[in-house]
Amino acid sequence: MGPQGRRRYWTVLAVVGATAVGTGLLGLLAGNTWLLTGDIVLWLTSEGSPVVRFALDERAPRVAAALAAGAALALSGSLVQATCRNPLAEPGILGITGGAGLAAVVVVTGGNATMIAAATGGVLAAFGLVYSVAWRGGLHTDRLVLVGVGVWYAATALTTYLLVRSNPWDTPKIYTWLSGTTYGRSWTQVVPVVLALLVALAARRELDLLAIDEDTPRIVPVAVLLGAVLLGLAGTVGRTVVAPAQLPAGLAVALIGAPYIVYLLARSRA
Template structure:
């Protein structure tokens, strides 16, 4: 049963609160924070959760402060920010395309970012910073190309998905060609990056992601009402005063930036953008894009997957992208079977 409550602000503005969705978001956020504390304490030098919290609040010894604040906290923060960016970006793509399979993995944005990174690795022997820049540029160029190719008096979901699948196939072929041009050392570096990993992440990856999320997340949430109305169709949305193409373009740019930045920071971590919005929708049982719930779910999924890889296989033995790929693949098969039984595909 759904419980909605209307809250009235002092200025006379009425706000409807979905109690179930609010509770679910709070629980997911708590799970993300709990998993983060456990993950910080996991490694070759295990630290109890109580000591992790004491160290984070400035009450740990010198050794714990170095391990927690300099080595493990940046990695966890990158994981949270990357997961949140992918979860929110995936929710935007699925809402705009009106398709549960409309995610950066399917539309080719992750492959575009990979192409940019491979170009810097193979053709220019770029540094880590240059590879990150190349991935960001590759994702943005791919997103821009998909938008232009899908434009026909506006961008509609069905066309966006089809164009994205086509672009993804082309860019994947380009990535394969770049790998054949690489040396053994460059190929090894490229394969590690293409798997998706949080290993070796430090504060230089945290700050750009943090600033980007600080700008884009409020912008996306402010336009969430318009996005929710757009799910009823463009004609109805226009009649209700929503500037459909303007909102769609703004949110598409935000989704591309979030996805490209996340891929640049951690590599193409697969399936988080696909599964996080779907899990959030099923937990909240709420119509609409569930932007905030998807953001929190993405962060929780990624740090939990990273903890799983470290706990089962040891620190840095299995990249987090492998874990998310396996879990996401299983979820995708289940989603396809469910959609087929429901007669939607």
């Protein structure tokens, strides 16, 4: 990368980073009760009215969870796209999303509440299955994708079957979780995601072995920040547009992201 390209890269990174910070600030201020930046300062110093403290105690972990989850989704998407040599690939294509959802549904229908741990186990199990079946003296990307799609649909079918047979009182909780809500998130759930992100970003240069081109490893930090911005905005929109009711962040990000995907496809045809 020449001096001009390096300068452009750092400029884009700085702009996107500032946008991510602004998105986090907006998430803290917006909601059923709109706050001021001074309220955040008072909250950080353990002062302010009880209403402000209650609002920010509830919002701060949710905003952090949305930013961290968006960054993690963008990073995983970059890794999957580099591995599959497909710019439209995403984690679901390897069966990871389906495995997480199936494990969470199994836990809920079984009466246990540890959905996050179960989903993590489902991710690892799904990826292990896909990888082991796809391996034939080496890892071919086409075979990996085909096996992953098969596992994805199988997990989705089993999830639907369990939902149909589950206790109706559990169904709303399951659908809410599957839709990608940030409601009720806590700092103990945010910290592991942030740590995993830091570890993955530290090893991003390993993408040189997988990348479609030499630029892919360098745009990874930008993709991570853009993912944080997108899901952070989705979480804020979901908490404000229908307040006091709430729209799960996963549904809101679909409403925001789908038109952008259509725009990219239209532009690529042009």
